[in-house]
Amino acid sequence: MSGESGVTITPDEDPTLSFETETSGDVEEEAIKSSYKPPPEKTIEEILAADQEDESLRKYKEALLGQAQAGAVIIDANDPRKVIVKKLALCVPNRDDLELDLTGDLSELKKQVFVIREGVQYRIRIDFVVQREIVHGLKYVQKTYRMGVPVDKMTHMVGSYPPKTEIQSYTTPPEDAPSGMLARGSYSVNSVFTDDDKNIHLEWEWCFDIKKDWN
Structure with a gap:
């Protein structure tokens, strides 16, 4: 699989040898992280109070925030997190989505x-x-x-979201699965849903097999 700072595995490459050293993409990413400072968080009230003289912007913000204006949106009072991750789905054209339920025992x-x-x-x-x-x-x-050796890393900016009772979704840009005899086999994945303030909303591990065909 290929990501923003990952590699694409080709038939004449041994995927177990990838990422022996830090790539230039990783260096650039770390440099961005070290210099980037996220903007200060604002409450819903502060966002609505700003730019009141701009009628179109005010209406846009009110439409964007929706339910949040009526008061605190609480989905699960026993869960202190602001973000509750529900599901991961692997989406392939013309096939049913493969889904992982992320609300249960993550070790399973x-x-x-x-x-x-x-x-x-x-x-x-x-x-x-x-x-x-x-x-x-x-x-x-x-x-x-693959076999404990990192072969790919990707980071996707999901964005900022207001509280809502409905499920919200983010879908990554299309990626190409590796191909070739050497690419076939078992892979493990570490996934993290985080934010600018380094809050980890959920971290989980899952697995997939690359095969010559679906069966």
Whole structure:
């Protein structure tokens, strides 16, 4: 699999030898992280109070915030998190989505191994709910390993979201699964749903097999 700072596995490459050293993409990413400072968080009231003289902007913000204006949106009073991650789905054109339920025992996820046909194009969708307050700068980070060796890393900026009772979703851009005899085999994935303030809303591990065909 290929990501923002990852590699694409080709038939004449041994994927177990990838990422022996830090790539230039990783260096650039770390440099950005060290210099980037997220904007200060603002409450719903502060956002609505700003730019009141701009009628179109005021209406846009009111429409965007929706339910949050009526008061605190609480989905699960026993869960202190602002973001509750519900599901991961592997989406392939013309096939049913492969889904992982992220609301149960996360240690059981490795038993549900996805089968992916080599070379296929896929997307990953994350379903989540936001409660209590606006969440700023959500990010989805995914690291892929083969036999314990990292072979790919991708980071996707998800964005900022207001609290809502409905499930909200983010779908990654299309990725190509690796292909070739050497690329076939079992992979493990570490996924993290985080934000600009380095709050980890959920971290989980899952697995997939790259095969010549779906069966």
